[in-house]
Amino acid sequence: MPTFVYMTRCDGCGECVDICPSDIMHIDTVTRRAYNIEPNMCWECYSCVKACPHNAIDVRGYADFAPLGHSVRVRRDEEKGVIAWRIMFRNGKKDWELLAPITTKPWGTGIPNLKEAAEPDDSMRNSHLLYNEPKYIRLDDGGLHTLESNGLTMKEGVYY
C-alpha cells in the first residue's frame, strides 16, 4: 500500500523527498509538509518511512499478514545497525515487535567509484546494453551464468 504522511508530525525537512527512488514524495507548496504526489507509482520500498526523522510517514500493510485497521510501524537505527518493526492489530491485543540487523553494507561503502571505471568505447556507447552492466546478468555472452560457471561459492550469513 502506498505511503501516507501524518501532517501533524511532518516538519517538511525533505528527507523523504531526497530518498524516494520514484521521486513521488514532494513538499506541498501550500502546507509545506511532505505528501505522496502519485500513490499509484509507489513501490512500497519503505525508504521514506525509514528515513523520516519524525516517523511521520506510514504505510498500511497488506491484509495477508494483518487484518484491516492495523498499524505497521518501523524504526531504522543506523548507529546500532538494526531495523525494528511493530505490528499491532486494530484491537491492540496482537502486538508484535521484531528486530533485525540491517542487511546491507555500512553506509558509504557500497558507492561505485565510477570516475575510476574505464571509459566506454564507441561500440559500448552504441550498444543496447547498459554501461557497466554486470556480466552475470547477460545471456548473450556465455549463456546462463551460474555461481559454478563463474567459479563463485555461496557464503553463509550476512557480511558487514
Place this chain on the structure above:
Amino acid sequence: MITTNPFASVAEALSQSTMIMFVIAMVVLVVVGVLLDMRHKKSKEYFDKHTEAMSKLAKTPISSSEKSSLLVKTITNEVLTSSEFSNQKRRLSHLMTMYGFIVFVITSAIMIFTGAGGIWAVLWHLGALSLAIGGYWFWFGIRADVAAEGKKWYKLSFRSDVFILSLLGMSTFALLWSFTGSWLMFALFILATTVLAATTFWSKLGHMFFKPFAAYQKKVSFAEGAREKLPDVPDLSSAEVHEKYPDIPEYMGKNPPNMGPGIRREPARHY
C-alpha cells in the same frame, strides 16, 4: 534614532487611545482566527482521540509530576529552541523569525501603552530586523517552492504565502517608517499588520499552538511505553535481546559496534 519611540512621531495625528484600540483589535482578530481554525480543523478532537488511544496502550502510566517535567522539556526544546527542525538552516531562520516577532510585538505594545522609548525602542528595531532577516532568508532560499519545486520566488499563492509576506511587510515597513518618518510607510505597516492578524484563520499562525502540543503528546506517549505505536530499539548487548532475537548476536556479535550516523551523515539536499 533607534532609541526613539517611533509611535511618538504619529501621536499628534493619532491619539494613544486609538493606537491601544488598534492593538486590542489585532489581538482579538488573532484569538478569533485561532479559535475558528481549531474548530475548522477539529484540532481538539484530534488530540483528544490520540491521547485516549495512546493512554489505552500505555504500559507504565506516568505521574503528573513526570508529565510536568515533560512539559518543561517540550517548552525548553521544541518551543524555545525549535529543536524539531533537523535542518539547521531552517531552524536558525525559524528562531530569528520567531524571536524577532515576539520581541517586536511585545515592545510595540509596551511603547504604545506607556509611551516609553530608549531600550524598548532599540529592542523594537532589533526585533523587526531579526524578523526581516529570518523571513527574507526563508522567502528567497529555504521555502519548499523555491528550494525544491523550482518555482520562482515571486510566484505567490494566498494560502501559502499570506503569513510570511504579511510578516515581512510588517517588519520591513516598520523599519522604513521608523527611519524615514514617511506616512506612506506607516500606512503600509498598519496594512501588513492588519492582514497578518485578520488572515489567521487561513494562515499558519495557529501552528504555534498545535506543534508544541503534538511534541508534548509524543514525549508522553514514549514515556508511558505506547511509543506512538513505534517499536522499541533496545540495547543490543543485553542478554535478553540476544535470547529474544538470536539474529542479532549471530550476525552482529554480542556487542555490536557503532555503525555510523547513516542517513544523517549529510543533509537532505539532493532534490
